Amino acid sequence: MKLDFRKVIPIGFGHLSVAALNAVYNLLMPLFLQAGRPGFSVGRAAQAPGFGLSAGWAGAIMSLDNVASLIILPLVGFWSDRVQSRVGRRYPFILSSTPVRVVCFALLPVVVSNIDPRANGRVAANREVFGAFLAVLLLYLLAQKIMASPFQAILPDNVPPAQLSRANGVVRFLDGIGTLVGALVLAALFDVHISLPFWGAAVLFAVSMVTLYRRVPDPTLASASVVEPAPGFAAQLRAAAPAHARGMLARLIAAGFFLNLAVEVLGAFVSSYATTTLGLDVEGASRLYGTTVGAFILATIPAGLLGTRWGQKSAVVAGLAAFVGATALIFGRQRLDLITVCFVAAGISYALARVNLLPLVIATTGTSGAAGLITGLYFVALQLAAIVGPPLNGVVVEASGGNYGVMFILMAVSAALALPLMLWNTP
Secondary structure, three states, X not given: OOOOHHHHHHHHHHHHHHHHHHHHHXXXXXXXXHOOOOOOOOHHHHOOOOOOOOHHHHHHHHOHHHHHHHHHHHHHHHHHHHOOOOOOOOHHHHHHHHHHXXXXXXXXXXXXXXXXXXXXXXXXXXXXHHHHHHHHHHHHHHXXXXXXXXXXXXXXXXXXXXXXXXXXXXXXXXXXXXXXXXXXXXHHXXXXXXXXXXXXXXXXXXXXXXXXXXXXXXXXXXXXXXXXXXXXXXXXXXXXXXXXXXXXXXXXXXXXXXXXXXXXXXXXXXXXXXXXXXXXOHHHHXXXXXXXXXXXXXXXXXXXXXXXXXXXXXXXXXXXXXXXXXXXXXXOOOXXXXXXXXXXXHHHHHHHHHHHHHHHHHHOOOOHHHHHHHHHHHXXXXXXXXXXXXXXXXXXXXXXXXXXXXXXXXXXXXXXXXXXXXXXXXX
C-alpha cells in the first residue's frame, strides 16, 4: 500500500507551522518576561520592552502550558473521539481554536509594546499592561491545548497502521524544518520589529490550518452513516485498549516519558554544559546542540522507512539502545570532535525511537475511533517529562558539585529505563 502524500504533506505542513509558532514562543517570550531587569542583557533584548521578572518567575510562567496539558489533553482528546458534526470529529476543536490562537499570538507583542519606556522592567508600574498580557497569554494557551489532541489525532485517523511509521517520519521531518524556520528565520525578524516574528508565525499557522481543513477531510464523514452513543471516559479508555493490551499501552506511554525526559534534560542544560565543562561560548554551544537537532531532522524520514521494514518495536529498541550508548559515552570526555559525533548519534537514534513509538502506541488500540484519547494520554506523558526533567537534572548537577557532565548519565539511565518497558510483551 502506497503512502497518500496528498494527505500526509498537508498534515506535515500543519506540524511545520505549529513548530515554528512554538519556536518563536519559546525563544522570545522569556525575553518579554525578563527584559528590563538589571543584569539581563542579550543583544537586542537589552532594549526590548519587558516586565523585568526574575528567571524563576519567567520559568514558572513558561511552564504553564506544560501543567495545563496534564488535564486538558486527555479530556479534549476523549471529547473529540465522540463528537459528531458536519465537519467531523477533530475539526470542531481545530477550527474554533485556530482564530483565537492566531489573534492572541499576534497580540502578545502589541500588548508588550504598550509598556511605558520610562518604567521598563517594572511590573508595579505597568500593572494594567501586565494584566492584559497575562489574559492574552492564558487565552492563547487555552486555545493551544484545546486543539492539541485533535490535531495530533489527524495523522492516525488518515493513515493506515502499516504506513504510520513512514508518515510520521515525514511529519517529524517537516516539524523539524518548522523549528528551524521559527528559530532562524522568524525570530531573526525581532531585530527589525518585535512584532514581526509573532505576526509571521501567526499567518503561517493560519494558512496551514486552512490548507489542512481543505485538503484532509475527516474520514468519518465518508464512512459513518449511523452514529451510536459514545461511552463515557472510563468506558472509552477500556474500549480503546483491549484488556490484554492495557498493560502494554501503559508501558509504551511510560517508555515515551523516559525517552522524552532524557531529551528535555539535554535541551535545558546543553548550553550550561558546553560553556562550563567544554569552555565554549554561547555560539559554540548553539552549534553543538544544532548537530543533534540537524541529525534528528535528517534521520526522521529514514527512521520511518526503517520502522516499516524492521517493525516498529525493533526500530524503537534499536534507537533506545543507540541513544543510551551515545549519551553514556559523552560523560567524562573533553574531545570536542568525539563529543560532536556522539551528539549526532544521539540525534539519529532519538529520531529512530521517537518516530516509531507513536505508531506503536496507536497500534495497541482496539478501535481507530480512540486516537484522540490515546494521543492525548501519550502527549501528557511527554509534557510530564518536560516538567520533571529539567528540575531533576538540576538536583543531580547540584549533588555532583556543579558537574554538568552528569546530565549524560541521567539521560542514559532514563533512556535505559525505557528499554525493558519496550521488551516486555510488546508486539
